[in-house]
Amino acid sequence: MTRIIFLGFGNVNSHLAEAFFASEEVTIVQIYNRSLKSLPVALKQIPFITNVSEIKEADVYIIGVPDDAIADFSKKIPFKDRLVIHVSGGVAMEVLSENNRKGVVWPLQSFSKNSSVAIKEVPMCVEAESASDTEILKTLFSEISEKVVEISSEERAKLHLAAVFVNNFTNYLYSVSEKITTQNKIDFNLLKPLLSETASKIKHLSPKEAQTGPAKRKDAKTIEKHLHLLANTPYQEVYRLLTEGIKKEH
Amino acid sequence: MTRIIFLGFGNVNSHLAEAFFASEEVTIVQIYNRSLKSLPVALKQIPFITNVSEIKEADVYIIGVPDDAIADFSKKIPFKDRLVIHVSGGVAMEVLSENNRKGVVWPLQSFSKNSSVAIKEVPMCVEAESASDTEILKTLFSEISEKVVEISSEERAKLHLAAVFVNNFTNYLYSVSEKITTQNKIDFNLLKPLLSETASKIKHLSPKEAQTGPAKRKDAKTIEKHLHLLANTPYQEVYRLLTEGIKKEH
Numbered sequence: 330m331t332r333i334i335f336l337g338f339g340n341v342n343s344h345l346a347e348a349f350f351a352s353e354e355v356t357i358v359q360i361y362n363r364s365l366k367s368l369p370v371a372l373k374q375i376p377f378i379t380n381v382s383e384i385k386e387a388d389v390y391i392i393g394v395p396d397d398a399i400a401d402f403s404k405k406i407p408f409k410d411r412l413v414i415h416v417s418g419g420v421a422m423e424v425l426s427e428n429n430r431k432g433v434v435w436p437l438q439s440f441s442k443n444s445s446v447a448i449k450e451v452p453m454c455v456e457a458e459s460a461s462d463t464e465i466l467k468t469l470f471s472e473i474s475e476k477v478v479e480i481s482s483e484e485r486a487k488l489h490l491a492a493v494f495v496n497n498f499t500n501y502l503y504s505v506s507e508k509i510t511t512q513n514k515i516d517f518n519l520l521k522p523l524l525s526e527t528a529s530k531i532k533h534l535s536p537k538e539a540q541t542g543p544a545k546r547k548d549a550k551t552i553e554k555h556l557h558l559l560a561n562t563p564y565q566e567v568y569r570l571l572t573e574g575i576k577k578e579h
Numbered sequence: 580m581t582r583i584i585f586l587g588f589g590n591v592n593s594h595l596a597e598a599f600f601a602s603e604e605v606t607i608v609q610i611y612n613r614s615l616k617s618l619p620v621a622l623k624q625i626p627f628i629t630n631v632s633e634i635k636e637a638d639v640y641i642i643g644v645p646d647d648a649i650a651d652f653s654k655k656i657p658f659k660d661r662l663v664i665h666v667s668g669g670v671a672m673e674v675l676s677e678n679n680r681k682g683v684v685w686p687l688q689s690f691s692k693n694s695s696v697a698i699k700e701v702p703m704c705v706e707a708e709s710a711s712d713t714e715i716l717k718t719l720f721s722e723i724s725e726k727v728v729e730i731s732s733e734e735r736a737k738l739h740l741a742a743v744f745v746n747n748f749t750n751y752l753y754s755v756s757e758k759i760t761t762q763n764k765i766d767f768n769l770l771k772p773l774l775s776e777t778a779s780k781i782k783h784l785s786p787k788e789a790q791t792g793p794a795k796r797k798d799a800k801t802i803e804k805h806l807h808l809l810a811n812t813p814y815q816e817v818y819r820l821l822t823e824g825i826k827k828e829h
Contacts, residue, residue, distance in 0.1 A: 396798065419793070419801045438773055439791055441784070446776060452769045478769065487763045488770070490805045494756040494814075495774040497792030498821045499749050504786035504828065506744040513737045519702045519728065520738070521781065523688055524745040526696060528778035531771065534691070536754035541689055542747030543669070548646065551669045555740045563824060564744075570820055571748045574813060578754065 331355050331469055332387040336402065338362040340440040341416045342393030346372055348448045348473040355472055358387045363394075381405045389469060390429075391416060400424040412462055418489035421482040422456050432457035432466055435485055436474075439496050448473055454480035454488065505564050537578065544575035581605050581719055582637040586652065588612040590690040591666045592643030596622055598698045598723040605722055608637045613644075631655045639719060640679075641666060650674040662712055668739035671732040672706050682707035682716055685735060686724075689746050698723055704730035704738065755814050787828065794825035 331354060335342045338360055349355045350371055359376045360368065361384060368377060378384070384407060392415040394402050399415045403426040406413060413425060414432035425431040435454040438446055453470040455477055457463040463479060470477050480488060503524065510517045530539045543551035552572055559565035581604060585592045588610055599605045600621055609626045610618065611634060618627060628634070634657060642665040644652050649665045653676040656663060663675060664682035675681040685704040688696055703720040705727055707713040713729060720727045730738060753774065760767045780789045793801035802822055809815035 397800065419798075419804070437769055439776055439780075441780065441789070441791075447772075450772050452772065454769070476769075478766075480765075484763065484765055486804065487759055487808065488765055490808050491756040491759040491765075491767075491770060492773055493792055493805065493818075494752045494759070495770050496777045497790065497794060497825065498752050498817075499774075499777050500780075500786055500789050500791075501794075501821055501825050502744045502748050502752070503781055504790065505824075506741040507786050509737055509741040509744070513734065515730075515734055515738055515741075516728075517741075519687055519704070519726075520741060520745050522697075522700050522702065523742055524749075524781060525778055526689055527746045527749050528775055530689075530691065530750075531753055531774060536750055536757050539691070539750050540747065540754065541691075541750075542743055544747060544751075548669075550647065554669070554736065555743065558737065558740050563827070567748075567820055567824060568743075570817055571751055574755075574817060575747065575751050577813070 332358050333389045333391060334358050334387040335360045336390055336392045337394035338366050339393050344440045352472040358385055396420050430462055432462055434466055434470055449475050452476040452478055454478055454485055456481055544572040545579045582608050583639045583641060584608050584637040585610045586640055586642045587644035588616050589643050594690045602722040608635055646670050680712055682712055684716055684720055699725050702726040702728055704728055704735055706731055794822040795829045
């Protein structure tokens with residue numbers, strides 16, 4: 330039985346806690362958060378603390394606080410030589426305090442408060458200082474995911490950058506698209522089947538194979554028309570730059 | 580029984596033909612294409628022609644040739660006062676020849692050769708010069724789709740522009756993401772659950788609500804790190820511009 334403690338209870342840790350709670354191989358000893366949080370019903374029986382001095386013994390401590398607070402927070406854990414990990418894609422393992430054994434497990438998914446995610450399919454990107462701690466983390470996270478992979482801090486930084494493109498930037502393009510439609514009193518829902526299909530295609534086609542549209546066809550007339558429709562909006566420059574990018578690669 | 584003829588047999592018309600073939604209310608009289616095409620097995624019994632002079636009588640002629648060939652092609656149809664439509668998102672209805680009654684039905688989806696699409700869910704954007712032709716087209720396309728909507732040429736131009744953002748540009752971001760991973764010997768597949776979830780979220784969240792990441796958090800440290808990783812690549816400017824866009828809206 331592995332004993333774990335969650336330190337910080339934001340989106341990532343709360344999704345992890347719900348998943349680990351269902352595992353018979355894992356005990357959640359405590360959940361710490363700086364301020365009181367209402368726990369999901371399933372987790373109400375787990376002791377909840379708001380004072381770091383009350384943190385108990387455990388095998389793995391899972392820090393899920395904001396990125397720029399991870400380093401400082403890791404120094405406050407009142408133990409030595411325990412396995413302490415954070416769950417952030419954008420922060421190197423090195424920032425963790427030297428007091429304890431360092432590790433990272435980054436669940437490569439975007440968790441939202443009211444959106445349930447099939448956690449079994451979420452890649453868990455594991456890193457630790459020692460081979461034995463790597464094994465501990467791989468075994469632990471295999472309890473909740475079928476895709477546990479070893480990823481170094483350096484690789485994780487690049488994977489995090491790539492994730493910004495498929496998630497944050499893609500979502501921004503959705504928002505531009507929504508603006509264009511609603512400002513013209515057109516129902517954005519009309520675009521949703523296309524939006525879904527665009528993502529679905531990548532399951533069996535490479536993005537290069539899946540590319541279509543005026544930029545790929547080098548259809549100057551349509552591109553001109555679109556740039557004209559976007560005149561005096563901040564989206565014209567986005568259109569121009571992405572069109573140039575596609576043209577160069579096809 | 581409505582008699583239809585397909586003029587041009589690219590991705591859109593071939594998907595439409597397969598769907599209409601299954602309807603008992605519609606007869607496909609002929610399929611024309613400039614050059615010989617191998618028809619899908621299901622359609623092999625439909626007469627296939629490569630000469631416009633052989634085009635027969637029908638109720639609706641559906642032009643599916645490249646955008647810049649639509650206007651000229653529509654002049655070659657050897658009939659008058661028939662309902663002739665094209666299926667393009669990027670071309671106004673007006674370009675069709677005055678010889679016949681004009682219409683457009685744009686299936687708002689990206690069709691690929693070897694990818695089947697749930698056509699019932701594809702929005703069919705219908706336009707015609709007369710109310711009676713609009714009704715004919717709405718009735719006809721209701722045979723294959725549950726989402727038939729009236730959309731003017733002007734609205735369609737904006738919808739087409741918005742579609743470029745959720746489809747072509749989004750796909751380009753996927754390709755950038757793939758480049759970043761594979762150039763660093765990281766498996767792009769690790770990002771696929773995130774990519775899917777990003778699209779899925781838009782079913783129940785607006786893009787603005789769904790936005791996350793360093794730009795939204797105005798996390799200057801992570802943004803700097805990412806720009807540094809992209810130094811001397813064409814993607815640095817894309818990162819900068821999209822980051823600025825997100826920052827402005829949050």
